[in-house]
Amino acid sequence: MATSSRVENDSAPNILPTAKRRSRAWRRFTKNKLSLIGAVFVVIVVLTAIFAREVAPYNPLQANFLETYQGPTWQHLLGTDSLGRDMLSRIIYSLRNACIVGFGAEIVELTIGLMLGATAGYLGGFADTILMRVVDVVYGFPTFLFAIILVVMMGHTILAILVAVSATSWVGMARIVRSQVMQVRQSPYIESARAMGASTWQTVIRYVLPNSMGPVLVAVTFGIPANMMIEAALSVVGLGIQPPTPDLGELILVGQSAVLSYSYLLIWPALLFALTLLSFSFVGDGLRNVFDTKSDR
Amino acid sequence: MALVEIHNLRVRFETDEATIYAVNGIDLMVEPGQSIGIVGESGSGKSVSVTSIPRLLPRTARVEGSVYFNGKDMMRATASELQAIRGHQIGMIFQNPHAYLNPTRTIGKQLMEPLLFHHLAGVKRARAMGMEMLDRVGIVNPKARFDNYPFEFSGGMLQRVLIAMALITGPKLVIADEPTTALDVTVQAQILRLLKEMQRELGMSMIFVTHDLAVASQVSDVIYVMYGGIVVERLPAKQLIRVHRHPYLSGLLASLPRVDEPVGRLPFIPGLPVNTRQPLSGCPFYARCQWHLDQCQSAPPLTLVERDHEAACWLADERRVANGQPS
Amino acid sequence: MAQFIARRFLYMILAFVVISLVTYFLMKAAPGSFLAMNVGVNGASFGADQFQVSPQVMQSIINHYHLNAPWYVQWWGFVKGFVTLHMGTSFEYPNTPTLQLIEETFPVSLSLALISIAVGLAVAIPFGIIAAVRANSWVDSTTMFAAMTGTAIPSYIIAVFLILIFGVWTHLFPILGYQGAQYYVLPVLSLAIPMIGASSRYLRNSLIENLHSEYVTAIFARGGTLKDAVFGNALRNSLLPLITTIGPLLAGLMMGTVFIEEMFGLPGMGHIFVNAAGRRDYPLIMDSAMLYAVVIMIMNLLVDIIYGVLDPRIRRSGRMG
Numbered sequence: 001m002a003t004s005s006r007v008e009n010d011s012a013p014n015i016l017p018t019a020k021r022r023s024r025a026w027r028r029f030t031k032n033k034l035s036l037i038g039a040v041f042v043v044i045v046v047l048t049a050i051f052a053r054e055v056a057p058y059n060p061l062q063a064n065f066l067e068t069y070q071g072p073t074w075q076h077l078l079g080t081d082s083l084g085r086d087m088l089s090r091i092i093y094s095l096r097n098a099c100i101v102g103f104g105a106e107i108v109e110l111t112i113g114l115m116l117g118a119t120a121g122y123l124g125g126f127a128d129t130i131l132m133r134v135v136d137v138v139y140g141f142p143t144f145l146f147a148i149i150l151v152v153m154m155g156h157t158i159l160a161i162l163v164a165v166s167a168t169s170w171v172g173m174a175r176i177v178r179s180q181v182m183q184v185r186q187s188p189y190i191e192s193a194r195a196m197g198a199s200t201w202q203t204v205i206r207y208v209l210p211n212s213m214g215p216v217l218v219a220v221t222f223g224i225p226a227n228m229m230i231e232a233a234l235s236v237v238g239l240g241i242q243p244p245t246p247d248l249g250e251l252i253l254v255g256q257s258a259v260l261s262y263s264y265l266l267i268w269p270a271l272l273f274a275l276t277l278l279s280f281s282f283v284g285d286g287l288r289n290v291f292d293t294k295s296d297r
Numbered sequence: 298m299a300l301v302e303i304h305n306l307r308v309r310f311e312t313d314e315a316t317i318y319a320v321n322g323i324d325l326m327v328e329p330g331q332s333i334g335i336v337g338e339s340g341s342g343k344s345v346s347v348t349s350i351p352r353l354l355p356r357t358a359r360v361e362g363s364v365y366f367n368g369k370d371m372m373r374a375t376a377s378e379l380q381a382i383r384g385h386q387i388g389m390i391f392q393n394p395h396a397y398l399n400p401t402r403t404i405g406k407q408l409m410e411p412l413l414f415h416h417l418a419g420v421k422r423a424r425a426m427g428m429e430m431l432d433r434v435g436i437v438n439p440k441a442r443f444d445n446y447p448f449e450f451s452g453g454m455l456q457r458v459l460i461a462m463a464l465i466t467g468p469k470l471v472i473a474d475e476p477t478t479a480l481d482v483t484v485q486a487q488i489l490r491l492l493k494e495m496q497r498e499l500g501m502s503m504i505f506v507t508h509d510l511a512v513a514s515q516v517s518d519v520i521y522v523m524y525g526g527i528v529v530e531r532l533p534a535k536q537l538i539r540v541h542r543h544p545y546l547s548g549l550l551a552s553l554p555r556v557d558e559p560v561g562r563l564p565f566i567p568g569l570p571v572n573t574r575q576p577l578s579g580c581p582f583y584a585r586c587q588w589h590l591d592q593c594q595s596a597p598p599l600t601l602v603e604r605d606h607e608a609a610c611w612l613a614d615e616r617r618v619a620n621g622q623p624s
Numbered sequence: 625m626a627q628f629i630a631r632r633f634l635y636m637i638l639a640f641v642v643i644s645l646v647t648y649f650l651m652k653a654a655p656g657s658f659l660a661m662n663v664g665v666n667g668a669s670f671g672a673d674q675f676q677v678s679p680q681v682m683q684s685i686i687n688h689y690h691l692n693a694p695w696y697v698q699w700w701g702f703v704k705g706f707v708t709l710h711m712g713t714s715f716e717y718p719n720t721p722t723l724q725l726i727e728e729t730f731p732v733s734l735s736l737a738l739i740s741i742a743v744g745l746a747v748a749i750p751f752g753i754i755a756a757v758r759a760n761s762w763v764d765s766t767t768m769f770a771a772m773t774g775t776a777i778p779s780y781i782i783a784v785f786l787i788l789i790f791g792v793w794t795h796l797f798p799i800l801g802y803q804g805a806q807y808y809v810l811p812v813l814s815l816a817i818p819m820i821g822a823s824s825r826y827l828r829n830s831l832i833e834n835l836h837s838e839y840v841t842a843i844f845a846r847g848g849t850l851k852d853a854v855f856g857n858a859l860r861n862s863l864l865p866l867i868t869t870i871g872p873l874l875a876g877l878m879m880g881t882v883f884i885e886e887m888f889g890l891p892g893m894g895h896i897f898v899n900a901a902g903r904r905d906y907p908l909i910m911d912s913a914m915l916y917a918v919v920i921m922i923m924n925l926l927v928d929i930i931y932g933v934l935d936p937r938i939r940r941s942g943r944m945g
Binding site for chain 1: 635636638639640642643646647650651653654655772773775776777778780781784785787788791792799872875878879882883886887897898901902904909912913916917920921924
């Protein structure tokens with residue numbers, strides 16, 4: 001009975017040559033076409049965010065009182081808002097904010113999570129107990145309220161939002177790294193590396209971390225859109241980046257107030273944001289197929 | 298008529314990355330009341346072979362050949378026909394009792410299931426029968442133990458429960474898939490004795506799968522030795538030590554440690570087990586065999602060397618002479 | 625079991641202390657915070673000028689919030705007031721005691737979260753089962769695609785689409801305010817849909833894993849049908865871990881109510897908190913942060929206790945995990 005699962009023992013370190021491993025990973029990733037489409041869309045969004053200045057047709061802050069509430073036209077592909085500002089440009093700049101916070105906060109989370117998680121997972125004992133207690137406390141945190149409080153206290157700048165978003169979410173990353181490191185640490189090949197005289201930090205950096213990277217990478221891919229969601233949610237309640245700087249949450253808030261007369265103001269930001277978040281999810285799912293053998297069945 | 302008749306059974310598993318050729322054409326026959334031992338190392342296809350009798354292999358398995366149980370063509374049986382046979386006429390005992398019991402259901406509830414699934418008894422009677430069965434397999438205080446959960450039992454006790462569960466419907470055949478491998482040696486002996494007793498008492502047939510030659514010869518009448526997904530030798534258990542023919546079996550027997558000899562280097566069979574990712578061609582033991590010939594590139598058929606004794610080796614006859622073994 | 629609960633309760637108290645301390649210091653560190661005012665040097669009249677209130681009012685504020693005392697007295701003042709339900713009034717709502725404010729608005733938020741989770745589970749469980757039993761069929765892939773879409777998109781975006789579909793294009797449900805049950809429909813759906821996605825996916829994967837496990841093979845070997853395997857055994861074993869996800873889910877939903885209330889104009893606690901935060905109403909921020917923390921922790925504890933009672937391995941041995 002167990003023959004089928006005994007066949008492929010993926011918990012063992014990868015012994016396949018790198019090239020073969022890569023092609024297999026690519027095959028698994030592209031098995032679901034949505035992952036590929038998602039990846040393409042993510043790349044487009046990120047490039048648009050980076051080159052917002054070049055891509056956006058108008059200055060997002062430029063009001064034009066002669067052209068307020070215009071539906072989609074050739075001049076303004078997605079129309080204009082109550083002040084005659086170009087919606088497409090505002091959305092592009094909003095995505096830029098979302099990307100800065102999404103990626104920026106993820107880098108912060110990853111750094112803290114890797115350091116604390118690896119330490120706790122590898123050393124175990126007291127260090128581990130402390131980390132797990134911190135995790136317990138943060139799980140009791142009203143996280144979104146906490147983010148709001150932080151932003152209010154630090155001022156509504158993009159840096160404040162970045163800090164507020166990463167302040168509690170690093171915990172999840174630390175937990176994943178910890179459990180991965182614990183798993184890898186107990187495997188025989190780490191023991192043999194230690195038996196051959198590798199020091200603690202050598203084993204962590206050379207063997208343990210690279211072999212725990214799969215689930216971490218998946219968590220990162222899901223973490224970025226999660227950060228974007230919090231960032232936009234802060235401006236949905238009016239406490240994120242302050243107007244006139246465009247932000248997805250603010251576009252939604254404003255669009256909703258005018259929804260009965262000008263629903264296009266609401267549809268486009270919501271749709272593009274939803275697509276961005278979905279794309280990240282598809283990529284994350286593809287990566288999960290690459291790394292997670294459990295879903296292979 | 299034989300109770301179980303397997304002819305040219307082939308099983309392969311198809312996954313995204315590879316095809317595993319687990320069983321490469323075996324014949325097997327079990328008479329009513331007979332006890333069969335199947336011996337082989339892990340990966341030899343012994344578990345897969347017996348699991349295909351009640352058709353319990355996972356969906357990824359591709360099964361070919363014919364399997365008859367009690368005259369019924371199991372390969373063509375419908376799902377509900379199979380369901381009616383499983384647990385009623387065929388009882389199964391597995392290797393690791395902890396894994397094969399639902400951790401969140403009491404022993405008693407799971408023990409009654411074969412009776413309830415097949416409408417052989419009402420809950421009240423099933424309960425009584427369950428307790429009686431627990432008593433018979435040697436569980437002390439069955440009344441109290443009935444409502445315990447699996448984690449409250451030791452491995453040996455749990456294996457007794459699994460035996461009770463397999464036998465509670467009085468099946469015609471019991472398939473024991475390495476039932477003692479996960480247990481302590483002393484417990485192992487108790488379980489073997491219990492199984493043998495129950496088999497005789499209930500007059501049923503048994504297929505006993507193990508990697509342990511000694512265990513197989515204790516509980517079975519006929520022994521099938523499997524290697525690389527085929528049967529390489531079939532012989533009466535009593536003759537095991539005296540007249541084996543296949544070099545693999547000779548190697549296995551030679552590598553058994555003995556207490557009555559001075560301790561030296563244990564002999565072993567050099568080489569690696571068969572790669573099951575390729576279809577079998579020729580003798581599976583070819584690469585590890587010290588006597589191999591060019592002829593062995595084509596598969597030797599299982600041929601009768603004497604009464605009730607078959608071996609799949611081109612040298613089955615000659616080697617007996619060469620080794621100077623008595624016939 | 626009792627020991628487990630007692631230990632968890634101790635952690636809860638510890639977590640509460642940490643959370644209240646962190647919130648307190650954040651507020652004190654904020655630029656222009658009244659908590660950081662040096663009353664001893666400048667006196668009540670300075671504060672009165674700064675906050676544009678009469679010196680008498682300022683004096684009572686100083687007394688009430690122990691502005692003359694060291695930080696731990698101030699902090700303890702907040703915590704004691706919260707624990708003994710003597711929270712006084714806040715800056716933004718001087719005429720309504722904070723306790724009354726909570727009593728009026730918090731039930732809206734809590735019921736929103738609880739109804740959402742009930743609706744969510746009621747939908748997620750059957751879909752998860754169907755997807756798992758028909759694994760890899762079109763039913764499965766459709767359900768899982770919908771689940772993934774729902775999970776990936778936050779409730780406020782779901783809310784946008786619901787508003788457009790049901791409020792603007794078909795006028796089936798009201799999209800603003802609160803005057804009856806139909807005003808709950810869209811907010812509840814907005815919160816429930818992402819949760820349905822996450823839960824049905826979780827249940828499906830867990831059920832499939834169970835159905836592939838050895839004990840289910842053993843059930844088939846005993847002559848059980850797929851129905852016996854699912855409903856007699858595997859479903860229970862998959863619902864058990866699903867229970868453990870409800871704690872974090874509820875916490876997430878409680879947070880979700882904050883912006884959902886804002887979008888649909890519901891008079892809940894989240895709305896009050898957002899107002900308090902926007903206007904720097906420190907006492908109200910402090911009290912509502914502590915309230916949400918306590919509620920989230922109590923829910924987590926309840927969920928763990930329920931899990932412990934339902935899982936015989938924990939019930940009988942008294943150990944968790």
